[in-house]
Amino acid sequence: MANHAVEADGLRVVRGGREVVRGLTFTVPQGAVVGLLGPSGCGKTTLMRAVVGVQIVAGGTVSVLGHPAGDRALRRRVAYATQNAAVYADLSVRENLRYFASVLGAPRGDADRVISEVGLGGEHDRLVSGLSGGQRGRVSLAIALLGEPELLVLDEPTVGLDPVLRGELWELFHDLAGRGVTLLVSSHVMDEASRCERLLLMREGELLADDTPEGLRASTGTADLEGAFLRVIQGRDQGQEAGA
């Protein structure tokens, strides 16, 4: 369907003999900012890797913008920023961006555009190895913004950033969504969840909730999302005990 950027059906991933993604079915609407939330180790990164098409999957399907995940046709249309900054530490900020711009066939001026979009305007010529962790993460994010990707998959893009910068990045994400770009953003910070249009809550490889922030608060009868998540998790654990 054209109005879903991502459609996963019964997605299963097995890593090291352990099922880390257990039959997930969900959709990501086009032009939305969707938050993927859950504790560390719950399978968020694996799920994102499956959406980008770099993860060997054990079962189910993922289709992205109407193609199977990882399809050749998607290599310019889907951008991915991993949790650890995937950048060349021994190159300058600008050299990193120029290289990836050439690989993606992005216009030459694009490197400078994305550098200022992530707030690294004054750091063009600094070596990435000399940057702070948060700055490195932003270089990695900038690479994902090169060209005109239609789907951005961002794994914890705001870790280690000060609140002002985090706010600015979320504004950028919403600007992009306003232009029709779809964003799948993972986080474990609850105040970021409220900035998303939809939330996918994961725990131990399973999807516990797929709802809007308002819907989640309403269905759990809680005022804040932290409480809503707790309620969802408790409800599920009780359900499992009752079933057992």
Next chain:
Amino acid sequence: MSLTITLATTRRILAQLRRDHRTLGLLILVPSLLMVLLRYVLDAPGAFDRFGPVLMGVFPFVVMFVVTSVGTLRERTSGTLERLMTTPLGKLDLLLGYALAFGVTALVQAAVVGTIALTWLGLDLRGPTWTLFLMTLLDGWLGMALGLFASAFARTEFQAVQFMPAFALPQLLLAGLFVPREQMSVGLRWASDVMPLTYAVDAMQQLTRHADITGTLVRDAVVIASCMLLALVLGAATLRRRTA
């Protein structure tokens, strides 16, 4: 396969090398110093003429092996390889990008070491000088291709560096440098026959003995080029778009 992406990759790798002054210095200085050392250790007439060119063939092999295996391992562990695999970059673009960058490096190294050897150290080469550089380039590429392949089996840089003696030293022992191949037992002789470095050493020995391009030299060059291509294909098979 895209020329733009290949050349951008070459430029990127050369920029990384240029930034690393110490590595660059070691790449050029160490072989030069070893050449001088060899010249004065082998103070018998004709001895340097016999062993000098052989050493010139072994340097680029060893150096490119280490540089490539550590370089590609870094790409694998830093996540840049995975990131590149989500872009339009083809495996061939990456491999050719590396081959061009390290080919240039091997030639610069050979030019400096060769000039020192042929002028100051008075190396007497019977064969044409360009064949010396051609063989040096082929040996460098062979090291690069094997290094790329070996890097797939290393998890850490410690391991990657240890692969160099594991790959190079047995080949050197069997190449006929220490004991003529004719004097080896049948088993060792067979082992020697299938080692690519045997042909690299033999080619350099041809250059020191014959003024014209012998059939053996051509055979050696073809064997080295074929081994390089084979190792490159095996190495390419280790670059996966999807991983567990």
